[in-house]
Amino acid sequence: MKKFLDDDFLLTTKTAQKLYHEFAEVMPVLDYHCHISPQEIYEDRKFENITQAWLGADHYKWRQMRSNGVEERFITGDATDREKFQKWAETLEMAIGNPLYHWSHLELKKYFGYTGYLNSETAEEVWNLCNEKLAQDDMTARNLIRQSNVTLICTTDDPADSLEWHQKIAADESFDVQVLPAWRPDKGMNLEKADYMEYLKKLGEVSGVEINSFASLKEALKKRIDFFAENGCCISDHSLEYVMYLPASDEEIEAIFAKRLSGQCVDRQEELKFKTAFMTSMGREYHKKNWVMQIHYGVKRDNNQKIFGQIGPDAGIDCINNYAPSAEMADYLNALAKTDELPKTILYSLNPSDNASIGTIIGCFQDSSAVGKIQQGSAWWFNDNKTGMIEQMISLANLGLLGNFIGMLTDSRSFLSYTRHEYFRRILCELIGGWVENGEYPEDYKALEKIIKGISYENAVRYFGFDL
Numbered sequence: 001m002k003k004f005l006d007d008d009f010l011l012t013t014k015t016a017q018k019l020y021h022e023f024a025e026v027m028p029v030l031d032y033h034c035h036i037s038p039q040e041i042y043e044d045r046k047f048e049n050i051t052q053a054w055l056g057a058d059h060y061k062w063r064q065m066r067s068n069g070v071e072e073r074f075i076t077g078d079a080t081d082r083e084k085f086q087k088w089a090e091t092l093e094m095a096i097g098n099p100l101y102h103w104s105h106l107e108l109k110k111y112f113g114y115t116g117y118l119n120s121e122t123a124e125e126v127w128n129l130c131n132e133k134l135a136q137d138d139m140t141a142r143n144l145i146r147q148s149n150v151t152l153i154c155t156t157d158d159p160a161d162s163l164e165w166h167q168k169i170a171a172d173e174s175f176d177v178q179v180l181p182a183w184r185p186d187k188g189m190n191l192e193k194a195d196y197m198e199y200l201k202k203l204g205e206v207s208g209v210e211i212n213s214f215a216s217l218k219e220a221l222k223k224r225i226d227f228f229a230e231n232g233c234c235i236s237d238h239s240l241e242y243v244m245y246l247p248a249s250d251e252e253i254e255a256i257f258a259k260r261l262s263g264q265c266v267d268r269q270e271e272l273k274f275k276t277a278f279m280t281s282m283g284r285e286y287h288k289k290n291w292v293m294q295i296h297y298g299v300k301r302d303n304n305q306k307i308f309g310q311i312g313p314d315a316g317i318d319c320i321n322n323y324a325p326s327a328e329m330a331d332y333l334n335a336l337a338k339t340d341e342l343p344k345t346i347l348y349s350l351n352p353s354d355n356a357s358i359g360t361i362i363g364c365f366q367d368s369s370a371v372g373k374i375q376q377g378s379a380w381w382f383n384d385n386k387t388g389m390i391e392q393m394i395s396l397a398n399l400g401l402l403g404n405f406i407g408m409l410t411d412s413r414s415f416l417s418y419t420r421h422e423y424f425r426r427i428l429c430e431l432i433g434g435w436v437e438n439g440e441y442p443e444d445y446k447a448l449e450k451i452i453k454g455i456s457y458e459n460a461v462r463y464f465g466f467d468l
Contacts, residue, residue: 005105005115010386010426015443016433023452024425029150029418030460030468032235033182033294033409038155038165041179042172045141050130051081055088057413059316060100065091066316076311082127089123099385099423106419111144141415145177148418151468154235157181159188159224160199160206163231170232178466183228183236183291188221189278191260192271214257218281225285234464236286238279240297243325245332247280248273276332283336286343292464293343296380298323298350320350320382326357333365333374344370344463346406348377355392359399372404372463380411384420389427403451406460425456
């Protein structure tokens with residue numbers, strides 16, 4: 001029987017072990033999409049206890065605690081941090097087969113030197129150990145990033161953001177990890193939201209553009225794109241509940257926008273036409289800037305309205321939207337490609353059933369302007385588990401070029417989440433090692449080194465054009 005979480009965790013063959021320990025393990029981490037706070041990086045946040053570091057904004061954990069019958073006061077409410085940690089420990093021991101079990105123990109081992117098991121009985125021991133470590137000078141936000149061998153981080157930022165904290169980090173020569181903004185313009189697109197007019201006012205103020213038409217909205221966004229580019233941004237990100245492609249004339253889009261500006265609600269068809277025009281306009285701007293466009297879709301958000309009313313968004317109450325928009329996505333990419341305005345693009349779906357459709361879509365729009373110009377993104381959110389990662393990589397290998405894959409990202413709000421890259425790399429090496437052991441790929445370690453190091457780190461550096 002293998003020991004839990006030993007040096008060869010998830011690596012069952014000699015080839016997989018060699019690939020991981022000689023090639024993958026030594027590579028740095030490039031976290032090109034996450035949700036950590038640039039302010040906390042600049043201020044070098046120090047956590048008072050493990051609950052703050054682990055449970056403060058982790059809706060993955062909140063979701064499982066509710067599944068274990070934990071009262072909300074012990075999850076997001078007014079219970080003490082020690083009480084919340086106890087409830088998490090009681091939940092974790094039931095999470096057999098869940099990636100949270102692996103992630104949590106990888107984090108305990110890497111950052112706190114704990115090699116036991118967290119459960120209801122060991123919670124006090126782990127609480128004390130972690131808090132003693134967190135009190136040390138080397139356990140601040142910046143030092144956790146350094147310990148994780150991270151070279152670059154891209155946060156997620158609204159067009160109206162001042163980027164104050166990014167500018168302060170960039171000016172601080174004592175911190176050598178690049179922290180760059182990533183453009184997330186969802187609030188400018190979602191004209192159906194109740195607070196849309198309030199957002200337009202804010203965007204107009206920071207851009208210096210009076211937004212009284214769709215043309216002026218685009219102008220305001222262009223000015224902010226320029227500002228973001230001046231601050232090192234080269235990546236956009238869009239969160240779409242639906243992928244739409246419903247083109248309309250400029251006059252019709254202006255009429256829809258004018259209707260919303262007058263305070264009226266738009267209907268569903270009008271909303272989709274506007275969002276099609278918005279996304280097409282943004283894609284063209286990204287192409288001009290040589291930015292990468294990320295598109296995340298397939299999620300139905302905020303389903304439990306009782307919890308949403310108490311906590312708000314990102315509360316662990318989202319689910320997979322059983323919607324396969326392969327035709328719409330192909331039409332959208334084609335609208336940009338036919339005028340040679342298609343930027344480098346990464347597609348993520350929350351629905352694992354979309355793996356094959358994405359694999360076929362990306363093959364339609366590859367060209368010589370970039371290696372792997374259109375990417376299938378890493379297994380996302382509910383799929384970033386062992387099974388989901390394997391299925392995504394096998395599908396990509398079957399339909400495209402796995403060797404050009406840009407690999408893992410944390411998509412996390414936690415400074416302890418970088419062990420997800422280790423988890424991903426172990427699964428990657430086990431998968432490829434199995435193919436070699438089975439005679440499906442030659443034992444050519446020169447080629448294998450290129451593939452493993454590429455997927456772990458080097459492909460992303462090249463793809464995004466980062467100066468590292």
